[in-house]
Amino acid sequence: IKRLTLRDLQGLCEKQEPIVSLTAYDATQARLMDAAGVDLVLVGDSLGMVVLGYETTVPVTMDDMIYHSRAVARGLRRALLMVDMPFMSYTSVDQALGNAARLMQEGGAQMVKLEGDAQQVAVVAALAHQGVPVCAHLGLRPQSVHKLGGYRVQGREATAARRMVEDAMALQDAGADLLLLECVPSALAAEIRTLARIPVIGIGAGPQCDGQILVVQDLLGMTDHAPRFTKNFLAGQPDIQAALAAYVQAVKSGAFPAPEHSFLA
Ligand code: KIV
Numbered sequence: 472i473k474r475l476t477l478r479d480l481q482g483l484c485e486k487q488e489p490i491v492s493l494t495a496y497d498a499t500q501a502r503l504m505d506a507a508g509v510d511l512v513l514v515g516d517s518l519g520m521v522v523l524g525y526e527t528t529v530p531v532t533m534d535d536m537i538y539h540s541r542a543v544a545r546g547l548r549r550a551l552l553m554v555d556m557p558f559m560s561y562t563s564v565d566q567a568l569g570n571a572a573r574l575m576q577e578g579g580a581q582m583v584k585l586e587g588d589a590q591q592v593a594v595v596a597a598l599a600h601q602g603v604p605v606c607a608h609l610g611l612r613p614q615s616v617h618k619l620g621g622y623r624v625q626g627r628e629a630t631a632a633r634r635m636v637e638d639a640m641a642l643q644d645a646g647a648d649l650l651l652l653e654c655v656p657s658a659l660a661a662e663i664r665t666l667a668r669i670p671v672i673g674i675g676a677g678p679q680c681d682g683q684i685l686v687v688q689d690l691l692g693m694t695d696h697a698p699r700f701t702k703n704f705l706a707g708q709p710d711i712q713a714a715l716a717a718y719v720q721a722v723k724s725g726a727f728p729a730p731e732h733s734f735l736a
């Protein structure tokens with residue numbers, strides 16, 4: 472089996488074959504996802520909530536990310552491994568470069584993800600310049616939850632929507648290789664996808680993205696208050712392997728997300 476690269480993800484995007492992505496936090500999850508044909512695996516800082524039991528992702532450290540990333544890397548043969556830069560780990564170019572190096576060298580990351588708007592252009596450009604593939608996470612940015620005052624759909628008002636489009640283009644032009652949109656109205660995600668030259672992965676961003684991602688605990692029906700945009704793929708399946716296969720099939724066929732998993736406005 473060949474390890475997927477960024478070029479392979481771009482190739483899927485050009486063929487209009489949806490990119491299937493999931494979060495993973497340990498080697499067993501990673502191995503099963505890999506076998507199920509998940510293309511892109513994210514060690515998300517959501518691990519702060521779903522693995523470590525924090526209320527937000529804010530307490531997650533670089534050491535937490537590296538610990539889980541190493542475990543996930545050991546379980547993968549095929550999928551591309553992306554790892555989140557945690558809260559306050561990319562406040563300057565130098566800090567971001569040092570921490571991205573750790574995620575790649577110690578954690579085995581092939582790509583890093585950071586939450587950002589146009590303020591992060593310098594950081595993204597510096598990472599790109601050093602050969603670090605970057606995914607820019609826009610829309611709902613959970614690391615800013617205390618500033619946002621809760622988890623809610625982003626870009627509903629016209630000015631916020633305009634700003635998100637501009638931010639996405641600025642991050643792309645700075646050298647981002649992927650965009651990830653969380654909790655944005657479907658039409659806004661579709662607009663960003665039309666304008667972008669790079670793949671757009673969505674979570675709660677409607678069906679018109681180049682790929683979809685979910686938190687694995689949501690997909691397996693393990694979370695208390697699963698958000699609207701998730702679906703329990705274990706329901707009606709005999710085991711976790713079958714649930715993962717059903718998710719891969721649903722994303723590849725375009726069956727997921729359905730309108731009830733999306734924000735129409
Ligand atoms: O941390 C995470 O799991 C994420 C995904 C929800 C995209 O950033």
Ligand code: NA
Pocket residue numbers: 515516517555
């Ligand atoms: Na995250």
